[in-house]
Amino acid sequence: MIKKMTCIECPKGCTLSVDIENCKVAKVDGAKCPKGTAYAVSEAESPVRIFTATVMADGLNLKLVPVRTDKPIPKRDIFKAAEETGRMRIKAPLEAGDTIIENFLGLGVKLVATREATRLTGR
Amino acid sequence: MVKRDLVVVGGGPAGMAAVIAAHENGIRDILLIERDQYLGGLLNQCIHTGFGLDYFGELLTGPEYADRFIKKIRAIPDIEVSTRSFAVRLTGDRTLTYLKPGGIFTVRPKALIMATGCRERTREMIHIPGTRPAGIFSAGLAQRLINIEGLLPGKEAVIIGSGDIGLIMARRFILEGAKVKAIVEIQAKTRGLTRNVVQCVEDFGIPIYFNHKVLKIYGKNRVEKVTVAEVDEGMNEIAGTRTTIECDTVLVSVGLIPENELIEMAGVPIDKGMDSGIFVCGNSFKVYDYVDSVTSDSEKAGKLAAEYIKSAVS
Ligand SMILES: Cc1cc2nc3c(=O)[nH]c(=O)nc-3n(C[C@H](O)[C@H](O)[C@H](O)COP(=O)(O)OP(=O)(O)OC[C@H]3O[C@@H](n4cnc5c(N)ncnc54)[C@H](O)[C@@H]3O)c2cc1C
Numbered sequence A: 001m002i003k004k005m006t007c008i009e010c011p012k013g014c015t016l017s018v019d020i021e022n023c024k025v026a027k028v029d030g031a032k033c034p035k036g037t038a039y040a041v042s043e044a045e046s047p048v049r050i051f052t053a054t055v056m057a058d059g060l061n062l063k064l065v066p067v068r069t070d071k072p073i074p075k076r077d078i079f080k081a082a083e084e085t086g087r088m089r090i091k092a093p094l095e096a097g098d099t100i101i102e103n104f105l106g107l108g109v110k111l112v113a114t115r116e117a118t119r120l121t122g123r
Numbered sequence B: 001m002v003k004r005d006l007v008v009v010g011g012g013p014a015g016m017a018a019v020i021a022a023h024e025n026g027i028r029d030i031l032l033i034e035r036d037q038y039l040g041g042l043l044n045q046c047i048h049t050g051f052g053l054d055y056f057g058e059l060l061t062g063p064e065y066a067d068r069f070i071k072k073i074r075a076i077p078d079i080e081v082s083t084r085s086f087a088v089r090l091t092g093d094r095t096l097t098y099l100k101p102g103g104i105f106t107v108r109p110k111a112l113i114m115a116t117g118c119r120e121r122t123r124e125m126i127h128i129p130g131t132r133p134a135g136i137f138s139a140g141l142a143q144r145l146i147n148i149e150g151l152l153p154g155k156e157a158v159i160i161g162s163g164d165i166g167l168i169m170a171r172r173f174i175l176e177g178a179k180v181k182a183i184v185e186i187q188a189k190t191r192g193l194t195r196n197v198v199q200c201v202e203d204f205g206i207p208i209y210f211n212h213k214v215l216k217i218y219g220k221n222r223v224e225k226v227t228v229a230e231v232d233e234g235m236n237e238i239a240g241t242r243t244t245i246e247c248d249t250v251l252v253s254v255g256l257i258p259e260n261e262l263i264e265m266a267g268v269p270i271d272k273g274m275d276s277g278i279f280v281c282g283n284s285f286k287v288y289d290y291v292d293s294v295t296s297d298s299e300k301a302g303k304l305a306a307e308y309i310k311s312a313v314s
């Protein structure tokens, strides 16, 4: 079966034709670079996405701290991830890049802050 | 009136790149004016990834991209950063007036760089008839409310236009537990990046209607519904295609326009500004798709301004 997909690894957005046999990728056409081929394989066999969201802050200069996973997580876990970040609170000051959770949802990825948040007092 | 070598208005990626480049090119007396409390501009509310691939060779979120420049600026004591400072007046001889808690200030630099970003086109600019209830937002405003203020603007949204901001907000609405009933695009294809259609719309099964337009917005106090119809090549409604979509929120994502009020006020044509020591960069010069190109072009503006200052007899 040939499946068309758009590579989302970079803004060029190459159109890929992916030949899928028995749920495995046999061949990828149309990628302008190797990342496209890797994307097609992952997208067809086990799609993943970088997860980004915000977490409520308490006593910090920002109301919300923006966060991301350091590596992509399975697409099917995105909603679970959103529920989790919706429940969390951050109370301690952070730098951009600081790890908030070492093993987020047991997925083997870190949840990291993407913006600095300082203590509210003495700004 | 205070004299300065260089003043830059706007602390988004454009303004930040410009001050750093000017400093690298020998300018030491620099003032950066930003109306917000923080540097970073639009990037602070763009919490998704998609920035920095060209410039840093890494896929960053907006705040991470901004953070790299904020840190650099902090490390350069010659650059004075004045936040909560709103530039309100500019004259052709580069006299700039700005408001800041505590007073009104005037400064006349040897060169001025305007990096004030862009503004969103509004519902009024695309002429959608109907009532004027609560619940109609530009997509960028909704993005700010959700990502910075922590407020969800509504529960069931219809998005007008398929620019990148609208697509990205569709996903954000869904992840925040709201519904996106439809994205309605009058053109035959999206104006946004295909990758945003894939990862923001298709991933979540959001209906996107091309060659369709919103005819009218209904609602007394709050948006209640919109009517939508298919259009022909002349953008006119095709008879018999009209449907109603119930919703409490309408997001308008129909493009951006450069913010150039101050330069117009000064009466300096934007392409002639360089002769009078007024430079423009970033989204206030033209609307860019990628922040990476904003950064590299704004570095050039910083360098040109530095050369202008050095060559000026003052
Ligand atoms: C929703 C959205 C998604 C995007 N996604 C991507 C993406 O995935 N990848 C990518 O590369 N790019 C993306 N962009 C584009 C990128 O964010 C912009 O190109 C970039 O932020 C423009 O930088 P700028 O400095 O020109 O403007 P801005 O970031 O808007 O900065 C302008 C600054 O000037 C300040 N200012 C304005 N007027 C005054 C005044 N009178 N006095 C004092 N200060 C003033 C403002 O407060 C602001 O801080 C996206 C943009 C949006 C809106």
Ligand code: SF4
Pocket: A007, A008, A009, A010, A011, A012, A013, A014, A030, A031, A032, A033, A034, A035, A036, A037, A039
């Ligand atoms: S295949 Fe390579 S060049 Fe094409 S969109 Fe993917 S990453 Fe970009």
